[in-house]
Amino acid sequence: MKLKESTIINYLARSLPGIAIALILFPLLVSAPLSSAPGQSQTLLLKNARIQTMGGPGVIENGMILVESGKIKKIGRDISVPPGAEVLDLSGKTVIPGLVCAAPSLFLYERDLAYAGEEGADTDILEGINYDDPSVPEVLQYGVTTAYISPVSFRSTGALGAVVKLKAGGQGRLTVLKDKAGLSYRLDRMEDRRSSNLLRLTQYHRIRDQFRQAQEYSAEWRAYEKKLKEYEEKNKEFEKKSKDEKAKKAAAAPAPPARPKKPEKPRKDETREILVQALDKKIPVRFEAHRPDAILQALKLAEEFGLLVILEKSEDWASVLPEIERTSTPLLLNPLLDYRKFTIPGGEKGYAASLLKIRANDLFYSDAESLSEDGRRWENWKRLASSKARFALIPPDSFPLSARFMKDYASLAVGLGISAEAALSSVTSGAARILGVFDRVGSLEEGKDADLVVLDGDPLDSLARIQTVYVDGSIAWKKAP
Amino acid sequence: MKKPALLVFFCAGCLALGAAAWRPQAAAEETLFIKGAKIYTEGPAGVLRDAGLLIQAGKIRRIFGKGDEPSLASLGKARLIDAAGKTVIPGLVDAHTFLSGYYRLLENTEPVTSDLIAAAAFVPLSPEVEEAVRSGITTINFSPRSENLVGGMSSILKLVQSSSEPSIVRNEAFLKISFNAAMFRPDRAPTSLMGAREMISQRLKLAKTSAGKNREGVFQQAGLLKLLEGTIRPMIAASTFAEINTALKWLEDWGFQGVIVGGEEAHLLAGALKDKKIPVLLSPILPAYPERIAAGAFALAKQGIAFGFVSQTPEAAPLSLRLSALALFRLGLPQEEALKTITIQPARILGVADSLGSLEEGKDADLVIFGGEPLDLRSPVEAVYINGRAVFEKGK
Numbered sequence: 001m002k003l004k005e006s007t008i009i010n011y012l013a014r015s016l017p018g019i020a021i022a023l024i025l026f027p028l029l030v031s032a033p034l035s036s037a038p039g040q041s042q043t044l045l046l047k048n049a050r051i052q053t054m055g056g057p058g059v060i061e062n063g064m065i066l067v068e069s070g071k072i073k074k075i076g077r078d079i080s081v082p083p084g085a086e087v088l089d090l091s092g093k094t095v096i097p098g099l100v101c102a103a104p105s106l107f108l109y110e111r112d113l114a115y116a117g118e119e120g121a122d123t124d125i126l127e128g129i130n131y132d133d134p135s136v137p138e139v140l141q142y143g144v145t146t147a148y149i150s151p152v153s154f155r156s157t158g159a160l161g162a163v164v165k166l167k168a169g170g171q172g173r174l175t176v177l178k179d180k181a182g183l184s185y186r187l188d189r190m191e192d193r194r195s196s197n198l199l200r201l202t203q204y205h206r207i208r209d210q211f212r213q214a215q216e217y218s219a220e221w222r223a224y225e226k227k228l229k230e231y232e233e234k235n236k237e238f239e240k241k242s243k244d245e246k247a248k249k250a251a252a253a254p255a256p257p258a259r260p261k262k263p264e265k266p267r268k269d270e271t272r273e274i275l276v277q278a279l280d281k282k283i284p285v286r287f288e289a290h291r292p293d294a295i296l297q298a299l300k301l302a303e304e305f306g307l308l309v310i311l312e313k314s315e316d317w318a319s320v321l322p323e324i325e326r327t328s329t330p331l332l333l334n335p336l337l338d339y340r341k342f343t344i345p346g347g348e349k350g351y352a353a354s355l356l357k358i359r360a361n362d363l364f365y366s367d368a369e370s371l372s373e374d375g376r377r378w379e380n381w382k383r384l385a386s387s388k389a390r391f392a393l394i395p396p397d398s399f400p401l402s403a404r405f406m407k408d409y410a411s412l413a414v415g416l417g418i419s420a421e422a423a424l425s426s427v428t429s430g431a432a433r434i435l436g437v438f439d440r441v442g443s444l445e446e447g448k449d450a451d452l453v454v455l456d457g458d459p460l461d462s463l464a465r466i467q468t469v470y471v472d473g474s475i476a477w478k479k480a481p
Numbered sequence: 482m483k484k485p486a487l488l489v490f491f492c493a494g495c496l497a498l499g500a501a502a503w504r505p506q507a508a509a510e511e512t513l514f515i516k517g518a519k520i521y522t523e524g525p526a527g528v529l530r531d532a533g534l535l536i537q538a539g540k541i542r543r544i545f546g547k548g549d550e551p552s553l554a555s556l557g558k559a560r561l562i563d564a565a566g567k568t569v570i571p572g573l574v575d576a577h578t579f580l581s582g583y584y585r586l587l588e589n590t591e592p593v594t595s596d597l598i599a600a601a602a603f604v605p606l607s608p609e610v611e612e613a614v615r616s617g618i619t620t621i622n623f624s625p626r627s628e629n630l631v632g633g634m635s636s637i638l639k640l641v642q643s644s645s646e647p648s649i650v651r652n653e654a655f656l657k658i659s660f661n662a663a664m665f666r667p668d669r670a671p672t673s674l675m676g677a678r679e680m681i682s683q684r685l686k687l688a689k690t691s692a693g694k695n696r697e698g699v700f701q702q703a704g705l706l707k708l709l710e711g712t713i714r715p716m717i718a719a720s721t722f723a724e725i726n727t728a729l730k731w732l733e734d735w736g737f738q739g740v741i742v743g744g745e746e747a748h749l750l751a752g753a754l755k756d757k758k759i760p761v762l763l764s765p766i767l768p769a770y771p772e773r774i775a776a777g778a779f780a781l782a783k784q785g786i787a788f789g790f791v792s793q794t795p796e797a798a799p800l801s802l803r804l805s806a807l808a809l810f811r812l813g814l815p816q817e818e819a820l821k822t823i824t825i826q827p828a829r830i831l832g833v834a835d836s837l838g839s840l841e842e843g844k845d846a847d848l849v850i851f852g853g854e855p856l857d858l859r860s861p862v863e864a865v866y867i868n869g870r871a872v873f874e875k876g877k
Contacts, residue, residue, distance in 0.1 A: 138772055336768075336798055399769035408768075408804075411858035420859075462807055462858045463816070 043068050043082055044473060046452075049090035051075070052459065054097050054429040055443030065095065067450040070472035075444055093467065096424065096459045097444050098145025098451030100431035101403040102332055103312060103394030121210070121274040123159040125150050126179055135400050136166050136173040141477045142404040143453035143466050146177065146432065146441045150184050150286075158183045158210075158285070160274065163437050165451070167471045177437050180283050182310065183274065187289040187297055204297045211305045214275035220266050227263035234260040284308040284436070286332075292320045299327055310434060312394070313337060318380040325388050330434040335381070335412040336396040381416035392431035393423075411460045420460055512537050513846070513869055514556055518564035520544070521817055521855065523571050523825045524839035528817055534569065535559075536846040539868035543842055562850075567863060570820060570855050571840050572619025572847030573802055576762050576827035577635075577716070577742045577791035580621055580799075581607035587626040588633070592669060593684050595704030597633030599623045600652055605642050609794060614640050616799035617849040618792075619867050620650065622831055627659040627718040627743075630677055631684070634704050634713060637831060639847070641867050650833060655716035656704045660724040661743065674727045682734065685709065708737070714832075715739040720764070722746045729753055740830055742791065748777040751784045760787040760830045763822075765801035766808045775808040782814055782822075789827030807856045816856050 044067040051063035057075060066074040066082070081087060129149065139147070150161025163178040185207055188200060238260055277283045285307045287298035295314050302309035310330050311317070315337045317324060324331060384391065393409045395402035410423040418426075432442025440449050450473035457464030469477040513536040520529040526544065533545035535556075545551060579586050582602035588594045603623055604610070613621070620639050625632030635657055637650040660677055671677040688702040689709060707713045717728040720743035729750065732739045741747060742762040747754060754761065766775050781788050790805040792798070806819040828838025836845045846869035853860035865873040 135771075336800065395768060397769055401771055402768040405768050408807075408858055412800075414859040415852075415861045460859055462856060463810065463854055465811070 043073075043085040044450075045079065045081055045085045045087045046090050046095065046454075047087060049454070050094045051444060052094060052096045052424065053444040054425055055445040057445070063095075065444065065450075065452070067470075067473040070450055070474070072444060072446055072448050072450050075446055090454060092456070094455045094457065094459055094464075095444070096143075096453050096455070097428045097442055098453055098469070098471065099143045099406040099427050100392075100435065100437075100442055101144050101147040101394065101406055101427075102392045102431040102435055103148060103398075103403075120271045121158045121160065121183060121278075122270040123151055124179070125159070125161050126176065129162075129164075129174065131174050133173060133400075137477065138401060139404050140166050140469055140471070141466065142407065143455075143469055144403055144406050145451040145453075145469065145471050145476070146435075146437065147403055148181060148435055150182060158185045158207075158275075160184075160283075161286070163435050165441070165449075165471065167476055177440060178435070180274075180277070181435060181437075182286045183278050183283050184286045184288070184312070187287050187294040188291060200294060200297075204301075208301060208304070211275060211279065211301070211307075214272045214279060215305070217266075217269060217272040218276045218279065224263055224266050231260055231263055235262075278307060279305055281306065281308045284310050286310045286312050288312045289314050291316050295320050296323065299323055299329060302327065302329065317389075318383060321383065321387055321389065328388075328390065331389055331391040332394045332434070333384075333391055334394055334396040334409055335416055336409070381413065381418055385418045385422065390430065390434065391426055392434050393426045407459065408462060411462050414460055420458075424459060511869065512557065512559035513562065513866075514551075514559045515562045515564050515569060515848075515850070516545075516550065518567050518569045518850070520840060521568060521570045521820055522840040523817070523821055524841040526841070534840065534846075534848070536866075536869040539846055539870070541840060541842055541844050541846050544840065562864075564850055566853075568851045568853065568855055568860075569840070570617075570849050570851065571824045571838055572849055572865065572867065573617045573823050574620045574622075574789070574827040574831065574833075574838055575613070575618045575792050575794070575799070575802060575823075576622045576789055576831050577624050578613075578621045578794045579626060579796070580613055580623065580792075580794045581605075581609045582623070583626075583795050586624070586632075587628055589628055591701070592630040592664075592671065592680065593701060593705075594625075594629055594633055595631045595656060595684075595708075596701055597625060597704075598636060598653060599625050599633060599657075600636035600638065600649060603636070603638060605640075605648065609799075610640055610642055613792075613794065613799040614642065614865055614873050615862055616802070617851075617862050617865060618799050618802070619847040619849070619865065619872075620828070620833070620837055622654060622716075622791075622827075624655070624716065624742075625657045627657070627661045627663050629657075630659060630664060630671060630681055631704065632657040632659060634707075635716060637833060639867050640872065641870075642872060650837075653704075653707065653713055654831065655740065656708050656713050657718070658715050658728075659718040660728050661718045661720060662724075664718075674723060678727055678731050678734075681731065685735065716742055716762075718743050720745045722749045725750050726753075729757065729759065732757070732759065744788070745774060745777065747786075747788070748780040748784075751781060751786055754786050755784065758787075760789075762791045762827065762830060763788055763805070765790055765792055765797045766805040767797055767801060768804070775812060778805070779809055779812040779814065782809060782818070787826060787830060789822050789830055791827070803856060803858070807858070810856055816854065820855060 046065045048062055051060040051065065053060065053075065060075070060077060063075065063077055064079045065072060066079050128151070144166065146163060146165050148161055148163050151159040160180055161182040161184055162176055163181045164174045165177050167173055167175065187203060187207070274283065278285050287309060289295045289298045289311055290313055295311060295317060298309055298311060301307060310332060311324070312332045314331055315333060317331060393406065393413060395405070395409070406427045410427045413423045413426065414420055429438065429442040432438040441451055444452065450470055452470040453466060454468040455464050455466055465479065467479050468475060515534040517531055518534070520532045520534065522529065522544070529544065529546055531547040533550055534541065535543040535545070535551065581604040585602035586599060588597055600623065618640060620637065622635050622637050624635035634653045635655045636652050637654045639648045639650060641648045658681065660674060664677070665672055671680045685705055688705040704713070708715060715732070715737050717739055719725040719728040719741055725741055725744065725747060728741055740760050740762060744761040744763050747761045747763070761781065763778055766778065778788070790802055792801050802823045806823050809819040809822065810816055825834060825838040828834040837847060840848060846866055848866050849862060850864040851860040852863050861875065862873070863875045864871055
């Protein structure tokens with residue numbers, strides 16, 4: 001843009017009579033930057049930064065990132081400055097990919113779909129999403145640029161989630177990166193202290209029934225399609241034959257063959273259509289399963305129906321870790337999560353409670369759990385660090401604004417013995433991989449979205465401050481000077 | 482023949498038991514020297530680099546600055562702790578918590594149960610206490626819940642987790658009063674803020690006139706009478722503007738010097754709080770809270786109003802104390818100042834700052850060693866000491 005401007009000005013300076021032309025061109029020049037869509041702005045070159053790419057190139061000291069039309073065009077150490085590019089010196093700064101939050105409940109109109117009641121597998125978050133949610137800027141300033149969103153429910157029935165990207169300003173602060181990105185189920189009923197094992201079992205069977213019915217439904221449709229094909233072939237033959245019959249009308253031919261019967265079309269069922277996609281591994285199934293028995297039930301369902309399963313809020317994974325590793329099922333966890341105490345932070349007071357209007361005994365809390373087991377929970381994270389299990393960090397609760405602190409959850413994981421590399425990956429590349437959006441976000445590599453977070457120190461140091469957040473190459477948040 | 486043998490066994494048993502019971506006492510007498518640490522004293526000495534801390538008989542005997550180290554000979558049999566690259570801060574003070582006794586701290590049969598003492602509901606061996614200690618909390622104000630107009634008396638305790646060492650700092654510390662929304666029930670009085678203010682005033686008047694005469698009354702009036710005598714102070718749960726305003730008016734009616742706990746909208750009454758010197762104990766800043774809650778706390782700090790954060794465990798995790806201080810740091814408060822809101826400031830509000838809340842010579846040796854900067858969430862708690870004795874050491 002700058003280049004264009006200067007050549008035009010030079011040209012005008014040389015040809016005074018061209019002032020008339022200038023008068024025509026001037027409004028065009030002014031209006032040009034306004035008409036270009038935000039995010040598709042100019043070429044940007046970031047230099048002298050420590051870049052933690054979280055992808056192939058690893059860590060690049062004194063690195064450069066070339067951003068063009070919202071994408072990372074080049075990343076490395078020696079990139080020549082393209083003409084017209086805006087150059088930004090980031091000496092002493094660190095750049096990481098935009099953070100990814102892999103668990104739900106952001107950006108709904110008030111409590112829409114949060115406790116929908118009669119939702120089914122075809123209840124799609126995108127039907128209730130608030131594209132202008134005022135909490136988006138609050139989340140962006142903590143470097144979170146991609147989030148999984150889904151209806152939250154205490155019921156067992158599934159609902160569809162999506163992956164969205166956050167952006168600042170303009171009409172609509174959210175863009176959909178992937179729809180039907182997950183089908184959420186609850187295997188643990190943890191809403192109150194009265195929940196029992198028997199209730200959990202009912203839950204499990206209800207979910208199993210749904211998938212079995214979906215299997216039958218799928219078989220029914222396949223059978224129908226097969227029959228329909230056969231019918232069409234037979235019908236063609238019949239039509240042809242009856243034409244021939246007409247030609248030889250007068251001839252004393254044998255009686256024409258009977259017209260084939262058209263097969264009956266089964267009823268379309270939206271809910272089961274979704275479940276069939278899950279059976280075909282097109283949609284991952286996310287099970288909220290806190291306790292070891294519920295985790296095993298989730299893995300059993302995965303095996304029985306060939307599902308692509310993600311375990312959500314499975315903080316009691318330790319005793320079933322070998323099974324999780326064997327099936328390479330991804331885990332979504334939080335260091336602050338502890339279902340034994342409560343599922344709701346803030347208890348009956350404060351913002352959290354006013355959102356839910358819960359009563360005192362709706363808090364799940366028990367101090368009857370064994371002491372020794374609780375002691376071990378602190379040591380568990382070290383086992384996770386040395387295991388092959390894939391995991392990503394998520395907020396400890398389902399409240400919208402908890403998604404801001406992804407970086408802090410990673411820092412806490414480091415305090416519990418997870419390596420800095422693994423902890424940062426669990427809120428960037430690892431999370432993006434589990435969500436199935438790694439082709440677009442989660443690492444800084446050529447061709448990917450230019451979602452960057454610039455910090456003035458180590459990304460996992462809680463005392464380091466975020467300086468700038470870029471989404472699609474344009475500034476989504478900037479620290480006040 | 483049999484009897485003397487039995488007696489010998491009995492005596493031996495007694496000795497063994499006695500020795501077991503005495504061991505922690507002996508440990509408390511141990512001399513401890515922590516060296517090479519960065520010390521956030523949270524007292525007048527500020528932050529000391531490469532400093533040493535000499536602990537004797539459960540107290541901080543001396544703090545050594547850089548290059549001012551005692552000779553090894555003078556330390557005698559002291560246990561040496563090398564804390565190079567680590568930081569030391571005072572043990573955290575949680576000034577309003579239901580730690581280990583959430584359901585036992587609610588006697589919800591009467592709106593006024595002023596004679597109850599919270600200490601009775603404390604379970605030192607609860608896993609929650611263990612978690613609190615591992616999070617660096619050493620002293621708590623264990624309080625009745627906020628569902629009663631007058632819940633009872635809170636107790637200040639140290640988390641020693643041992644039955645042989647005294648853990649009670651003050652058995653009857655504050656009279657817990659609640660103007661919180663959680664207190665109102667449709668089936669009993671009071672059902673409104675004005676009703677609450679009136680009911681508690683009437684109960685106080687009744688206690689004043691019938692003191693010692695009404696035997697049944699005395700039973701429920703113990704806390705109210707202590708309040709009138711001035712031996713304990715009121716701690717009032719109030720979160721919204723209206724609740725805090727009513728609390729301030731009521732305190733003025735009776736001329737009590739009280740403390741507000743909860744206080745999410747306290748910044749809206751900053752002027753009045755400052756004039757009347759009423760300190761505030763703020764609910765922790767949870768991840769789910771919007772930015773304005775932290776901004777409110779920061780506004781209080783900016784206006785010089787004494788406040789501290791409380792965890793109200795199990796409504797929030799013990800870790801929420803550090804998270805709250807970190808939220809203030811992110812808004813621009815230096816780390817040392819932010820740490821004061823979970824150490825010396827709550828200790829002052831509780832009235833125990835003469836022996837707790839900061840690292841100063843002569844004070845109790847309650848401290849936490851962190852692997853790095855205390856507000857960096859990567860820094861694990863390496864060790865926690867109460868009265869100079871290790872209550873938690875990493876890897877042990």
